Every structure is written in C-alpha cells, then in structure tokens.
Amino acid sequence: MRFQALDGWRGVCAIMIVLHHLNLNWHGYSAPWVRNAYLFVDFFFVLSGFVISSAYADTLHRPSALKRFIVRRLGRIYPLHLFTLLALIAMELVKLAAFKAGAHMNQAAFSLSTSVDAMLAHLFLLQSMHLFPYLSWNLPSWSIGAEFYTYLLFAVVVALIRPLGKPLAASVFIVLLLMSGTLLMVLSPHGQNATYDFGFLRCIVSFLCGAVCYGVYRKHASVMLRWHNAAEYAALALVLIFIWFAGEGPGSFAAPLVFAIAVLVFSLQQGGLSAIMMAPWSQSLGQWSYSIYMVHFFVTGILLNRSIHFIENNLHLPLSVGSAGSVKGLIVFQNPWQADGLALLCVLASIYLASQTYRRIEQPWRHYFNRLSERGEAQRSRRSERATVPE
Template sequence: MTQIAFLNPADVPVATRGGTKAGERFLVLDSWRGICALLVALFHFPTSLMISQSAFVGGSYLFVDFFFVLSGFVIASSYASRLNEPDEVARFAIVRFGRLYPLHLAMLLAFAAFEMLRLLLPQLHGAGAAPFTGGFDAKSLVTNIFLLQGIGLEDHLSWNAPSWSISAEFFAYLMFAGVVFTSGRRAWIWFVTAAVTAPLFLLAFSNRHMDVSFDFGFIRCLYGFSLGALLAWFQHDSIAEARQSLAGGRARLAWTVAEIVMIAVIGLFVSLAGNNDADIAAPFVFALALHLFAHERGLISALLRSRPMLTLGARSYSIYMVHIFVQARMINVAGLIERKLGLGLVGDITLRDEAAIGFGAASPWLGFAAIVAMLVATIAASWFTWRFVEMPALAWFRRLAKRI
C-alpha cells in the first residue's frame, strides 16, 4: 500500500541563484530518507507485537509522502535552472531513469524467479494463490516492466508492491522537466495548481484517504512532489545562506528545540491522522519538517550527519525496494519450518484489525526477534543491491547522458 520516492539527496548539490554550490549536499535529509524507508518496512511487516499494532506504525505508510516532498525539493533545487534546452531535458530523463529502473527491474526478476520456483516446487505454494496469479499475474508483469503500475492502469498492487511509487515518481520527473522547459520561471504556477487540486481530488474520489497507490498514486505523488518543488523554488536561497553560517550557543539550542518539537509533531500526526481524512495534510507537515532539517543547525541534525545514519540514507532506495521480498521470504521459510517442527514461528494474527499471517502468534519474543532479523536482513540485502545494482547502473546511465 505504500512507497517511496527515491532520488538520493547525497547525489545532488544545493542550488543557489547562480547555479549549484559544489560540495554542499542535503546530508541530514538523506539520513531522514533512510529512517523513513525503515519505517515503511516496519509498516509492512506482520507481527502480533504492540509496536506493529501501534497507531504510529499503522500510519507509517504516510512516510511515502515524505519521500515525494523530498524528491520534489531536491529535483527542483538541482534542476530548476538547468532544463532550458532539449538535450538537457533528455539528459535529465536518462539519469532519472537510470536512478530508478535498474533496481526495479532487478527486483522484478527476483520475484519472477521465485514464482517460477513455486511453480516447480509445490511445497512452496503454502496457503497462498497459485504461482503467477493474483498480484503476480502476467498482465501485471507487463505493466511493471514498462513502469506503468502506479498511474491508474492496474486495479491491484502487484509484484514488488511498493514500486507503484517508483512508477508515479518517474512520471512526475517527466512532468517536472516538461513544465520547467516550457514555462521557465513561471513553472511555479503549475506547481501551485497541482498542490491545490491534487488533495481536493483525493478527498473527492479516494475512499482510503491518502493511502492510494495503483489507482491514484500519481496524483498523490504529484501533490507531495509539487510542494517540495515550491519549497525549493522560493526558499532554496535562504536555506543555502543559512547553511553557510554556524549556529552556536542560544541559536544552536533554539534549533535543537525546534527539531525535537518537529519530531514530536510528526510522531503525533502520523499516529492520529493515519486512518482518517486528516492524513491529507501529510505533505504539508513533511514540507515543514524538510524546511527545518534542511538548515542542519540543531543537535539532532548533527546526529543525523553521523556516518551510520548517512550510510543508512545512502542505502534508502535499496531498503525500500528489497524489504517486501525479504519479508515474504522470511514468512516462506518460517512457514516451512512450522509445517515440519511446529515451533510457532508464524501463525494467524490480527494486524491492525485485519487478518494476516505473521510472526509472534505464539510468543511476543518471537515477534521481536523476527522484527530484528527482518531489519538486519533488509539492510544487508540493501547493501548488496546498492553495491552491485544501484551504483553501477547509475554510473552507466550518467556516462550515457554525457554523450548527448
């Protein structure tokens, strides 16, 4: 039901009126992206633990909108003044495609390989649908291959379910480039229009509030992306100037208090608005948080600039794209063990008022161990895909773009 928008902020320098400032990067925002990716993974993982049943985790699908706002901000900061010629637009499209598609395709192949394995080994069928049916049917495979699964052509989530947002975001990239290329400095008018009409559309036509994906996912993406682009359009100069000055003493304390309050606001909002129409305000809440943390002035920002947090941020796209596959395989393995040994690893649970098969049915300690194992396995798998898929592919597409 949820997902990520992913342009790695570490790849993009901060923009100023004279272009971009080499060497400056949104490091804190990059770390935030990693945190949000893990929260989305936690949202999707079925356990009987109170943490999984909590209102905060239940509303964590909203962190997908943080990704959308952040992508709009980073893209507009870097490219708003650079898409003046057709070849620049072409280079932009090639690099953005290279940032998203290779890992998407790699995960599609992984899911398809497992469906083939299920076809050959009946013992892997479990209680689920037959191989290559349901969310893993051939028709959905075609739309996923062509990155069309998030723009309203499907009637269900399919294959690597969170990738609907990758589809929506790629087309938001193309729309951004087209608007900036044709409208120039007046492009902000289009972003204002999208930021106003998109939430009204969702309120009118969505019966699941902001939790839309395969149906109205592009509208949801356009909403957050446009807000982020507007923030960059009108605020990136002041943010860049503030980042150059050092905050000390009372100023540092004030920024730290503001960051702590903002984290509390996010936690409270996600907990209270995750299951009602109030969630329509999520992109505005995240835009405010993004504006605050982009300054990188408080002690929380200093913590988020630490090496472990930056490493987590760098792997954020991979974390988002691999976590469903890791979780599904964990359930498969636990199910096989359960049928052989009956250890109570997995069983029928109720996850936020819905029936599910998950961990911790027999013991909360097993559920806790499963959460830890899932996070460790997801981060480990993300390192592999980041190292051998993401970075090599992005480098190749960048070289291709430079030939234009």
C-alpha cells in the same frame, strides 16, 4: 548543494516502512507510529521534490538538459526496479515448476498479483495508474512508477514554462498541486494511503509540495538560520504527533504539508538533530534507503512468510492467526519477545541485503547511466563546435 541531513531522513523513512510491513505480533505492531508509517512514503516524495528542484529547476529549460535529466532519473530508479522484478519472476517460474511436480500452492504461479499483465505494467512503470485493483509483484514498487512519471511532469513544465518566467512556472506548479490534491481527496477511499489506484496523484501532490518548499528555502534560508535548534525539535515533534494521529482519515491528507515543513527546517542542517542525521551510520542508511525500500519485501513478504508457512505445514506449529483472527495473516508467537527478535532480524536482513544491492546493482548502473547522459552531451557539443568552425 548536498543536503546530508535530508539524506539521513531517507534512512529513517526506509526503516519505518520496513517496520510497517512486518506482519508480526511484536510489541510495536499496533502502535500508531508503526501502523501509520505508510505515510513516510510521502516524506520520500517531498524530499524528492525538494532535491530535484534544487538540482534541476534552473537548467531544464534547455532541450539537452531535459534529455540528460530523463536518462539520469531512469538510471536512478529503473535498474534496481528491474532487478527485483526479475528476481520475483524467477521465483514464479520455480513455483510453476513445483506445481507441475505436484506441490500444493496457495496461489497459482503468474496469477492475480503476479500475473503477466501486471508484469507488463511494472516493466513500463504503470503500476500506480489504477490498471489493477491490487498491489502487484514487488508491492512497495508502486511508488517508483508514480515518481518516475512525476519526474517527467516536473521536467516538462519547467522546460516549457520556465523560459516564460519564474512566477508563471511557480503558478503552474501551484495550480497542479491544488488540482491533484483536490482529486486525491475526492477519489481516494483510504485517505492518503493511495497506492495502486491513485498513487500517481499522491506523488504529484507530495513532490510539488517539496518543489514549493525549495522555493521557500531559496528565498528565506538566511532568516530561518536564526532559530535552527528550536525549529528542528519543533519539526520533529510535529512529524511524530502527526504520524501518531493521522490514520487513513481526512487528516492524513495533510502529510505533504507536514513533511514539507520538516524538510524545510532540516535542509538548513544547523541543529543538533541534523548533526545526528549527518553521522556516518545515518548517512549509510540514507545512501541505502532506496535499496532498503525496494528489497525489504523479499524479507518481510516472502522469506518471513514462507519460512513461517514451512514451520506450520511441516512442524505443525500454528503461528499465524489466519482469517479467523482480528488481523488476517498476522504471524503470532506465544511470547511477543520472540517476535521482537525476529522483527529486529528482519530489519537487519533488509539493511544487509540493501547494502549489497546498492553496491552491486544500484550504484554501478546509476554511474553507467550518468556517463551515458554525459556522453550524449559531449557528442552534441562536438557536433556544435564542428558546425561553427569555418571550412
């Protein structure tokens, strides 16, 4: 089943994360719903747990299905991840050439967050495993590695435990959820905002909340249909209030539960808000959401910052507060309305760039990996048929 309303939510989450990473003094910069928008990554994780469970929970106990699942998941996330990493490596090579030509650089090429060691971690999707004490390369991509290994954990548990019975598999997931949640609360120094350090634990908790949420959906969807409109407005209010007050304190650990409630409500797709989420424009944003998430760093973290740097150094117009200000590196305009216009331009640029990478990178490579997985299944079927045909 296709959950179109949840696809619409993906687009909302992606845009909120872009706004969170805009280091401009636009009017919404200090608003809690922007500063706490890092939590929408957990919405993505919960959505993944729900959708992956709906698509694969009943089939992964077969070895062939397990292989197909891994190939499809890798094809879903890795090509665009590799493309963005290669683009950043190319930029570092340009920086290295410029440095050798005598240009001044704030940070040497292939050092710290763009080191070769960190590059290797990204190639193997290990950037959320606390190998380095900072975010590296394409900074938001820490979640991609965390999600891939959570996919594998989910698949292995289903493949090994599900044949022994659904209740046992559900119990194992709940135990993993509680263990990971406890470890995250004990170890994370910034509440739910764990990334390069304990991002894997964070992903496990949110993903498994989504998986449990799907179990509730399967059993009780028909009952919940009676209150769809009121439930959608209540769920939206819950999300907005939570985002406003969550911060990075202990309360932020409730994010997976809050988002699981919202996912459960909107999975029914019956209310007026779901109709908005299923509108064509919303579906397009949802379709491009992974690309928006993966490429917006090029707009907000590279293009914007380097353009401002050029203006400051060559036109001698101070725009950023710098280390002396209350927010290090915040780009400040005398007129915040100018910052609003630039913020809007960055969002639109991120969406446009994402629409292109979706069409040229993400979609064709996903189709290729899907065909690859089906080809392997077809070959196994033919071998099986030949083995059962008498000579």
